[in-house]
Amino acid sequence: MALLALSLAGCANQPKKELTTGSIARTSKPVQSMTATELSQATESIGQAYEKNPKDREAGLNYANVLRMTGRNEQALAVMQQVAINHPSDREVLGAYGKAQAAAGQLEQALATIGRAQTPDRPDWKLKSAEGAILDQLGRAQEARLRYREALDLKPNEPSVLSNLGMSYLLTKDLRTAETYFKSAASQPGADSSVRQNLALAVGLQGRFQEAETIARQELSSEQAEANVAYLRSMLSQQGAWKELAKADEKKVAN
Numbered sequence: 001m002a003l004l005a006l007s008l009a010g011c012a013n014q015p016k017k018e019l020t021t022g023s024i025a026r027t028s029k030p031v032q033s034m035t036a037t038e039l040s041q042a043t044e045s046i047g048q049a050y051e052k053n054p055k056d057r058e059a060g061l062n063y064a065n066v067l068r069m070t071g072r073n074e075q076a077l078a079v080m081q082q083v084a085i086n087h088p089s090d091r092e093v094l095g096a097y098g099k100a101q102a103a104a105g106q107l108e109q110a111l112a113t114i115g116r117a118q119t120p121d122r123p124d125w126k127l128k129s130a131e132g133a134i135l136d137q138l139g140r141a142q143e144a145r146l147r148y149r150e151a152l153d154l155k156p157n158e159p160s161v162l163s164n165l166g167m168s169y170l171l172t173k174d175l176r177t178a179e180t181y182f183k184s185a186a187s188q189p190g191a192d193s194s195v196r197q198n199l200a201l202a203v204g205l206q207g208r209f210q211e212a213e214t215i216a217r218q219e220l221s222s223e224q225a226e227a228n229v230a231y232l233r234s235m236l237s238q239q240g241a242w243k244e245l246a247k248a249d250e251k252k253v254a255n
Contacts, residue, residue, distance in 0.1 A: 043070055050079065055086050061096055073103040084113075091117045095127055102134050110134050125154035129161045136168050144168050157184075159191035163198055170202055178202045193218070 043066050050056070050063040060083035067076035080093075080100040087093040094117035101110035111134050118127045132147035148165040152158065166181030182199035185191055196215055204212030 039066070039070060042066060054082060057083060057087055057090070057093065060086075061093070064096060064100055068100065068103050073100070073105075076100045077104040077106070091119070091124065091127075095124070095130060098134075099130060102130075102137065107134055107138050111138075123150070123154060125151040125158065125161070128154065129158075129164055132161075132168070133164055136164075136171060141168055141172050157188050159185040159188040159195050162188065163191075163195045166202065167198060170198075170205075175202055175206050179206070 046059075046062050046066050050059045053059055060079055064076040064079040064083070067073070067079065077100040080097040083093050084097045094113055098110045098113035098117065101107075101113055111131065114127055114131045114134065118124060118131075128147050128151035132144040132151065135141075135144035135147060145165060145168055148161050148168065151161045152165075155161065162181050162185035166178045166185060168178075169175075169181065170178035179199065179202040182195065182202050185195045186199050196218055200212045200215040203215060
């Protein structure tokens, strides 16, 4: 489910090269477009590559990534702990380790790990965005938005960062501002379907369900679209929930 997705990696729209190229556990198509059966098979294949050489950097990154995508966050964290032990100064490894910690609920530890990965002389926009996503989960919205804007200074108009910024406003019930950022993200080259699903959520929560459903059905398989639309319907059927959000948004505008 793409809805309510904060992009911890900060690079959701980058090609997932570790899962589609190289000599390790090559897959026939991007993981994001796989069915549940295909994803299960890919997890098994990538897991076997990791077991053959658990000290291999790419094998560990691949395996932890696909484990997170199947909801096995504790196992992904255990894999990344081992990868980080073997590659303690690798920025990409530390970033992935922080992502695994956050997915497993270790948010403060994740912030510390991301901080170790970042270097002031060569700041990484992906790490800035990842830090922002973690801060949002901790309820520190102002700090999170500062990190997203720092990321955008380094990588202007990056859709995953704009989407995270939109989600930050959605989480604080500022739906109109959230929609603005989601629309900006969706208009950028390389924006993926998760950005449009977040836009659909922001639109739907404001009561424009037909528009939200149209957005949700774009660029998804019929199965994925039906799942996302069903999720939207279930949320919006709780009239009090989205009406409360809409009222909160109207109050922000009035003030």
